[in-house]
Structure formats: structure tokens, C-alpha cells
Amino acid sequence: MAQRMIFTNATLYDGENDRQEGMSILVEGDRIVAVGRDIPAGADDRQIDLGGKCVMPGMTAGHWHGDYGGLRLAEVGKAYLGTQSPPAYLAAVAIENLGYALGSGITNAVGAGCSFDVDAALKMAMNDGRISGPRLRAGGLHINTTASENEPTSWWLPAPEREDGLQVVGAELFADGVDGMRKAIRHQLRRGVEVIKTFPSGGHGIDVDPTLRAFTREELATIVNTAHDRGAVVRGHAITKKSILESIELGMDIIDHGDEIDEEVIEAMVKAGTFYVPSMLFLRKLMPTGVMELARAAQLAPVKRSFEHMCKVMPLVAKAGVKVVPGDDFGLEFMMHGLGNYAEELEIYVDDCGIAAKEVLTWATRNGGLMMGRSDLGMVRAGYVADLVVVNGDPGKDISLLRNTDNLEMIVKDGKVHKDTLTAPARGQSVSARELAPA
Numbered sequence: 001m002a003q004r005m006i007f008t009n010a011t012l013y014d015g016e017n018d019r020q021e022g023m024s025i026l027v028e029g030d031r032i033v034a035v036g037r038d039i040p041a042g043a044d045d046r047q048i049d050l051g052g053k054c055v056m057p058g059m060t061a062g063h064w065h066g067d068y069g070g071l072r073l074a075e076v077g078k079a080y081l082g083t084q085s086p087p088a089y090l091a092a093v094a095i096e097n098l099g100y101a102l103g104s105g106i107t108n109a110v111g112a113g114c115s116f117d118v119d120a121a122l123k124m125a126m127n128d129g130r131i132s133g134p135r136l137r138a139g140g141l142h143i144n145t146t147a148s149e150n151e152p153t154s155w156w157l158p159a160p161e162r163e164d165g166l167q168v169v170g171a172e173l174f175a176d177g178v179d180g181m182r183k184a185i186r187h188q189l190r191r192g193v194e195v196i197k198t199f200p201s202g203g204h205g206i207d208v209d210p211t212l213r214a215f216t217r218e219e220l221a222t223i224v225n226t227a228h229d230r231g232a233v234v235r236g237h238a239i240t241k242k243s244i245l246e247s248i249e250l251g252m253d254i255i256d257h258g259d260e261i262d263e264e265v266i267e268a269m270v271k272a273g274t275f276y277v278p279s280m281l282f283l284r285k286l287m288p289t290g291v292m293e294l295a296r297a298a299q300l301a302p303v304k305r306s307f308e309h310m311c312k313v314m315p316l317v318a319k320a321g322v323k324v325v326p327g328d329d330f331g332l333e334f335m336m337h338g339l340g341n342y343a344e345e346l347e348i349y350v351d352d353c354g355i356a357a358k359e360v361l362t363w364a365t366r367n368g369g370l371m372m373g374r375s376d377l378g379m380v381r382a383g384y385v386a387d388l389v390v391v392n393g394d395p396g397k398d399i400s401l402l403r404n405t406d407n408l409e410m411i412v413k414d415g416k417v418h419k420d421t422l423t424a425p426a427r428g429q430s431v432s433a434r435e436l437a438p439a
């Protein structure tokens, strides 16, 4: 039997409740088996006295593009996304990024689109213990219609048409009509995709004509129903209010960005149980006060409009209990994947939107676990998977602590220690390398 681990004298954020002091957490194998104040340690248990340090569940990256390794905004749209490097190179980028995420305390990631089959293939490699990273709910190709916004400007170099009528290139898949959509989704399911990504409307920091449609209603409904028939979920890049409401009505599981969210949308989300990924870091970075000041003159107005509107609406989103999960387009040139970088988004919800840090922690942990489609992830509770992060300081009071991974003194995933500078400061990460090595 595997040695049990017992953390004692912990200040606990369990993913839902306020901080609780003097707690113990007992881990056996990959599970948390007990959480409470008086848990007797066995003689053979590995006992870790946290001396009052905080423990929280592992976090979820709710919008994961593993193969983005510094995409330049000016280049996006010139060629098909995902054709900028050969497939094996993109997989190498994704392996590197999975390491950054896990090292940032992220133990789950929900795919938001990747080239080729990067998510599904790397998930296999992680399950076999060849590489380490967050548990993945695998994304896949963007599902588009012909001539929609993910077509590059170089129309004279079209994606090759396959015999089945689908066009597949890099990160994109183009199909048309109800039959085409059914075929497109099943093509993705065959290749291990668990989260279908589609684009009910254009926009997100750029102006979009709300009267245009990327899909017919029937096409969108077919995407959702075909995925649901086989247990997959669907996420939609939906910016206009009309497209968000229609997507929710058709049963879409996750709304990405959702710039035009308002009280009517919030009510629909709560009623349908829709997950919401606001991804406000992208907009924040493009604001005139953003670090990069990248917004070109033509883009400044829609960026500012969206960001300021969302800052006002997010407290209502929080109050209504919408299932928000953080996550954004990390891997763009001005918001790279990297240790601690993911927490920059969390700060926006606290600093710009005025949400309590503890609530944002719940979004990143409990809500993230739910977005993985399981009921045993994202909380520190008996019966849950042992994904734990020990933080030096109180992230429920100061969420910016998560930006500096030196503050993450232990990272445990599936009951295995990935990082430990708390009990083994000299050896640090070398401990994890040994413990994670395949048997």
C-alpha cells in the first residue's frame, strides 16, 4: 500500500468555504480520504506540518491553447492558424506549456482549440507517465463554416478539400450544412477530442456586425447535439448578445469571452448552468493602459468598450452565481505561457472588477473542477482527487501571491508530489522528477 500523507496545521481554502484554520488533510494514493481538525496520523504516515500555511485545491485553466508559443497578433489571419510551425514543433511547445501550468499550481486544463491532435496526443503521453502537466480535457480543431472569420486573408491558398468534403488544416476545420457539421464533429470525436470549439459570432476586441451569422441555427444545433450524443461538450466564442443567447438556448456548455454579457444573459446562463470564461486578460493587455499598448487605433474603441462593460457586469455575474472559470489566450506574444503568468488574469477580477479574491479562487478551483466534467476535482474534500497547492501567504486575501511561483511551496497532483520546496528546500523540484518517473 502506498504511504499515506497527512498535512497538519493547515489554513484551508477548500474551494468553496471561507478559510479554516488548524486543519488536517489525509491523502492516500491519489485521493483525499479525510479533512478535519482531529485526524489521527498513523505510525507510517508521512506527516507534513504546514505551520499555518495555506492549502488550496489545484486550479483549472479554463481556456487552454497548449500549442500557442508566442503567436503574433499581426500575423494571425494571414495564414491558417497552426501552420506556422510543423506539428512536432507545436507539440514541443505544448509540452513546455503543460509544465508551466502545473508549476503554476494548475492541475486541470480544458482545451479551447489546438492544431492537429496535440491535446489528445499529449493526454495519452501524460497518462502513460512520459510527460507531466495538468489533467487535460482535450480540445481540438476550430469548427468553422466556409468563408467565416478563421479563414486567412490568403484565399488563393485554400485548405485542401478531402473526399468527405471536410477541409482540415492546422488548427482549423471547415464544413457546411447540417450533414457537414455532423461529419465534422464525429471526425473530431474519433480523434479523441472531448471539447468541441466553435465560433457562433466573430469579435472580441474588434468590431463585429451583429446581423451577420457564421452558422445557421440548424448548423449550430447540430454541432451541440452531435457532441452531446457522445458525451463531448461544446464551447463557443460568442461575443454579440444575440449569439450568446442563441448558443445558451441551443445547449452550448461553455461561453467564451461573451463581451456583450448583460443581466438577460446572466439569467439565461444561471438557468441553463452554462460555464462562462470571460478571459479578460486579453482585453486588459490591449487597453491603452495595458503593458503592451498593442491596440491599433481601429481596435481601441471595441477593446475599451468591451473591457469597461465587462468590469461593470462581472460583479453581477458573481452575485448571480454564474459558473465562471478563469482561462485565456495564453501563448499570444504579449501574454505568454510561463510560471505564474496565469494568475495575472485572476488579479483583473479582483483589482478591476472588484470581486473578492476568495470568490475568484472558487472560480479557479471548484468551478474549474466542474468544468472538467467530474464531481471529484477542484475541492479539498474527502473523496476528491488529491490536487493540492501549499501557498506561502494567504491567496484568499492577496491573489497576486499566485503570480510568483516561489510562493507555491508544494504542488501535489493525483496524490503525487510535483514540487516541494517546503520540506525539501535544497532538492526542490528534483524530488518531483524522481517521483513522477514512469515505473
Ligand SMILES: [Zn+2]
Residues within 6 Å of the ligand: 063, 065, 112, 328, 329
Ligand atoms: Zn482562445
